[in-house]
Amino acid sequence: MSALNTLTIAQARDLLRKGDVTSVALTEACLGAIEGAGRLNAFVHHTPDLALERARAADARLAKGDAPAMCGIPVGIKDLFCTEGVPSQAASRILSGFLPPYESTVSAQLRDSGAVMLGKLNMDEFAMGSSNETSVYGNAVNPWKVDDRDLTPGGSSGGSASAVAADLCLAATGTDTGGSIRQPAAFTGTVGIKPTYGRCSRWGIVAFASSLDQAGPMTKTVRDCAIMLEAMCGHDPRDSTSADLPVPDFEAMLTGDIRGQRIGIPREYRMEGMPAEIQALWAKGAEMLRDAGAEIVDISLPHTKYALPAYYVIAPAEASSNLARYDGVRFGHRAKLAQGDGITQMYEKTRAEGFGPEVQRRVMIGTYVLSAGFYDAYYNRARKVRTLIKRDFEDAFAAGIDAILTPATPSSAFGLGEMAEADPVQMYLNDVFTVTVNLAGLPGIAVPAGLDARGLPLGLQLIGRPWEEGALLNTAQVLETAAGFVSKPEKWW
Amino acid sequence: MSEIDLETARNVAHLARIAVPEDTLPTLAQELSHMLSFMEQLNEVDVEGVEPMVSVTPMRLKRRADGVTDGDKQDRILANAPDAREGFFAVPKVVE
Numbered sequence: 341m342s343a344l345n346t347l348t349i350a351q352a353r354d355l356l357r358k359g360d361v362t363s364v365a366l367t368e369a370c371l372g373a374i375e376g377a378g379r380l381n382a383f384v385h386h387t388p389d390l391a392l393e394r395a396r397a398a399d400a401r402l403a404k405g406d407a408p409a410m411c412g413i414p415v416g417i418k419d420l421f422c423t424e425g426v427p428s429q430a431a432s433r434i435l436s437g438f439l440p441p442y443e444s445t446v447s448a449q450l451r452d453s454g455a456v457m458l459g460k461l462n463m464d465e466f467a468m469g470s471s472n473e474t475s476v477y478g479n480a481v482n483p484w485k486v487d488d489r490d491l492t493p494g495g496s497s498g499g500s501a502s503a504v505a506a507d508l509c510l511a512a513t514g515t516d517t518g519g520s521i522r523q524p525a526a527f528t529g530t531v532g533i534k535p536t537y538g539r540c541s542r543w544g545i546v547a548f549a550s551s552l553d554q555a556g557p558m559t560k561t562v563r564d565c566a567i568m569l570e571a572m573c574g575h576d577p578r579d580s581t582s583a584d585l586p587v588p589d590f591e592a593m594l595t596g597d598i599r600g601q602r603i604g605i606p607r608e609y610r611m612e613g614m615p616a617e618i619q620a621l622w623a624k625g626a627e628m629l630r631d632a633g634a635e636i637v638d639i640s641l642p643h644t645k646y647a648l649p650a651y652y653v654i655a656p657a658e659a660s661s662n663l664a665r666y667d668g669v670r671f672g673h674r675a676k677l678a679q680g681d682g683i684t685q686m687y688e689k690t691r692a693e694g695f696g697p698e699v700q701r702r703v704m705i706g707t708y709v710l711s712a713g714f715y716d717a718y719y720n721r722a723r724k725v726r727t728l729i730k731r732d733f734e735d736a737f738a739a740g741i742d743a744i745l746t747p748a749t750p751s752s753a754f755g756l757g758e759m760a761e762a763d764p765v766q767m768y769l770n771d772v773f774t775v776t777v778n779l780a781g782l783p784g785i786a787v788p789a790g791l792d793a794r795g796l797p798l799g800l801q802l803i804g805r806p807w808e809e810g811a812l813l814n815t816a817q818v819l820e821t822a823a824g825f826v827s828k829p830e831k832w833w
Numbered sequence: 834m835s836e837i838d839l840e841t842a843r844n845v846a847h848l849a850r851i852a853v854p855e856d857t858l859p860t861l862a863q864e865l866s867h868m869l870s871f872m873e874q875l876n877e878v879d880v881e882g883v884e885p886m887v888s889v890t891p892m893r894l895k896r897r898a899d900g901v902t903d904g905d906k907q908d909r910i911l912a913n914a915p916d917a918r919e920g921f922f923a924v925p926k927v928v929e
Contacts, residue, residue, distance in 0.1 A: 441909040537889050551889060580894050649872045660849060667850070669922050674915035683927050688852035700851055704861070705868050707849040708837075721875050723885030728878065730886065764864065765871045781889030806890065 344369035346507045349413050349564040356402050356412045363402065363412030366510070367395040367456050370414040373508045374458060379833040382493075382503040384419060384477040385427045385460035398454040409591075410571045411454025416503045416512040419460045420467055421447045421555075422544040426457075430546040431475040432465045434694025435672040444544025445576045446513060446555045453571045458509050462499025465696045466663065467520055467548045470770035471759060472498025474698045479756050482528055483829040486794045489755040494524030494770075500558045501528040505829060511559040511568050515545060517552045518651055519774025522786035525558055526748035526799025529788040529827060531820070532558040533565045533813070536806045537781035538583035541576030549658035550581075552651075552778040562787065562817040566590035569809065585807060593810035598818050599633030601811075604741040608644035609773060611750065617792050618747045625745055625789055625800045628822035629815070639741060641732040646725050647776040648768060653709050653722035654779075659699075660706030666694060701764060730780040737805050743815050746773050748786040748799035773801060783809045785816045788825040797827070837865045 344366045347355070355361040371388050391414065398412035422428045422440035429435040443451065451457065462480040464472055471492040472480040482493040483506035493502040497514030501524035504512050514521040516534035525532030533556045540555040547553060557568035570590050576582040605626055610619070626636050668674035668690030675689035695703065709718035736744065750772055759767050777784035783806070786799040800819065804812030837845075842862035846853040853861055907920055916923040 438913055441906075441912060538892070551886075577895070577897070581888075581890075581892070583890065583892070584895075643878065646875055646878055649874045652868065653872050653875070664850075668915060669924055670910075671913035672915070677925060681925060683925050684850070685852075686925050687850040688847075691850055692852035695851065700849075700853075701861075701864060701868075704845050704849045704851065705865055708841075708845045708865065708869075709872075711845070711848060718869075718872060718875075720885050721878075721880060722872075723887075724880040724883040725875055725878050726886040726889075727883050728880070730889065763867055765867065768871075779889075 345373045347510060348560050349410070349510050349567050350561070352413055352510055353409050353567070357407070363395040363398040363456060364392060366412065367391050367414045367458070370458055370509050377506055377508055377833050380481045380483060380502050380506055381478055382462055382480050382499040382506065382508060383416060383459045384462045384499065387426055387457060387459045390426070391456050391458050394451070394456045398456060401454055408453045408571065409567050410450060412456065413510050414456045414458050415450065416459060416461045416500060416509040417447050417457050418497055418500050418513050418515060419463050420515050420546045421513060422546065423447055423457065423460065427460065428546070429476065430466050431463045431477055432694065432696070432699065433476045433673055434666045434691070437673070438671045442544060445541035445578065446545065446572045449574065450513070450571055455571065461503055461512055464496035464498065465699050466546065466659070467496040467515055467517055468659070468698050468702055469495040470519070470523060470767055471495045471756070473756060474696050476696065481756065482753050483833065484528060484753060484796055485829065485832055486796060491753040492527065492756050494527035494753065496520040497524045497558060501525055501530055504528070504530045504558050504560060506833070511557055511564055513555060513572070514558045515553060515555045516778065517548050517655060518778050519771040521556045521558060522774045522784055522801055523749050523770055525786040526788070527753040527797065529797030529825065530558055530560060531562050531565050531785065531787055532556060533569060533785040533809065534777065534783065535569060535573060535809050536783045538581050539573040539809065541579040541582045543576055543578040547662040549655040550662060551658060552655060562813055562820045563591060563594060565785070566594060566813045588810050590810050590813055594814050594817050596814070596818060598629065598815050601634040601742045601815060602637050602740050603629050603634045604637050604639035604736055604744040606639050606641045606644065606744060606746060608641050609746045611772065614750060618750065618798065621790050621798050621800065622745070622747050625819060625823070628819060629745065632818045632822065637741060639736050639744070641736065641776070643725065643728045643732050644776060647729055647779055648772055650722040650725040650729065651771070651775045651779060652768060653718050654726065656702040656706030657710050657719050658706070660703045660710060663699070663703050666691065698764070726779050729776055733780045733782060742805065743812060744803040746801045746803065748773060748801040752792045752794070752796035752798055777803055782806055783812050785812055787816050787820050787823070789819065789823040790825065791827060837862045837869065
């Protein structure tokens with residue numbers, strides 16, 4: 341048997357149920373791998389004692405024979421999820437010392453299904469970033485490496501992607517507001533799905549942009565995504581936008597049969613200056629789906645170009661409102677005050693010290709677009725454009741398209757620090773293929789599909805109809821099988 | 834329309850309750866201006882008669898009975914406060 345930490349969820353589940361392996365053994369293998377991977381800076385809060393306690397409980401449950409699929413599976417949890425009694429900082433200084441007295445619904449569902457939390461994972465501060473470089477914990481590092489440079493694992497779920505790719509855990513939770521699950525998955529050769537808006541409860545997940553945020557699994561295979569997603573989603577009365585819909589058995593929907601499915605190729609995603617390798621991979625992906633019996637159809641999503649600017653109005657606007665709660669009164673950091681400072685100085689100093697530069701920038705741009713006189717010109721206009729972007733997808737689906745194939749990212753992983761001098765908008769371009777999906781509330785999945793000339797992973801994205809994650813996962817698995825991506829990063833850390 | 838001057842930057846920082854030192858205001862103004870000019874692309878779109886999106890998935894917000902469902906957690910609520918005294922959150926003097 342290969343090292344236990346390298347197993348997939350499906351493999352581990354089957355071994356656990358047969359009694360061939362224990363959750364304690366799986367957990368110890370992961371804890372050992374984490375200990376040896378400090379260089380990756382993926383895990384930022386370690387909970388080994390809690391993990392072993394849960395692993396023992398999982399083993400007892402497995403012995404009784406009625407354990408759910410995630411029972412005994414060691415996972416990492418993104419720092420954005422509030423976990424009871426365990427630091428949950430959203431990678432921000434302003435939440436230093438915060439110990440949630442409650443557990444987020446998604447991590448509670450995983451816990452209750454018997455999954456074992458190994459610790460908390462690095463990310464961009466408040467999930468604002470595409471490279472994991474805005475974290476108070478420092479950069480997370482991609483286990484993939486082709487020269488002496490350290491590469492970004494992507495962001496904002498960079499620690500999750502790095503940990504899964506480096507086999508520090510069997511799977512991890514991520515969250516995705518504009519591409520924060522799919523872009524890091526693509527940069528690390530892993531699989532990540534952002535479900536339909538409303539599939540996963542947002543309760544207890546630190547809010548960034550509430551109308552766009554969704555949690556999802558980050559895993560080694562599409563099958564694992566199906567297994568873990570099922571455990572994460574479901575109706576939650578504590579999130580008023582959580583959908584009151586039954587949760588299907590996603591894994592059972594992986595039939596491998598996509599004959600007759602109509603896959604759209606949106607012409608607006610052929611961006612100027614797109615690397616030839618990405619174009620070729622995209623064409624190859626379409627060919628694989630055609631070979632599997634799908635029909636490939638050219639489609640148009642005319643408002644694609646306006647998705648990024650609309651997103652960078654809406655997301656900061658919501659963030660400026662959501663982040664108003666960090667005021668130094670109820671939790672987290674409070675600045676030391678000078679003699680005579682009043683409450684306004686307390687707010688201003690606390691937030692200046694507690695928020696990093698990117699978060700400050702976004703809160704301020706959000707404040708501006710919501711301010712009197714600019715609300716209509718920016719915020720309302722962006723919300724109208726969002727309606728049009730969603731309508732583009734609705735038209736495509738109404739015309740009989742079942743799923744849409746696009747590249748996941750405009751490049752493979754870049755070097756940490758390489759974008760430091762670039763203006764913020766350059767970094768935002770990372771989300772160009774993923775952000776439309778959040779604006780339209782659709783499910784989207786990134787699947788590793790090949791390596792570029794330098795030997796770094798590249799991913800393709802499939803976008804599905806609302807609430808049809810099962811069909812989307814099935815198509816994704818066909819793509820995964822056809823692409824046959826099996827490369828792993830060579831251990832250097 | 835998208836040029837943010839120093840005065841506007843200072844005002845936005847104040848509205849956002851973030852202390853920004855005077856010497857970094859020019860950089861901030863420049864960054865905000867640049868972001869806004871990126872957003873100006875939205876002006877190319879014909880949005881005549883288009884409703885601004887309120888909810889991405891068509892749904893009616895759930896209702897529930899107007900009853901007390903939670904409470905009596907003062908200690909737990911105050912446990913994370915930087916300064917809590919006698920059952921209250923403590924802040925600097927608000928009224929002179």
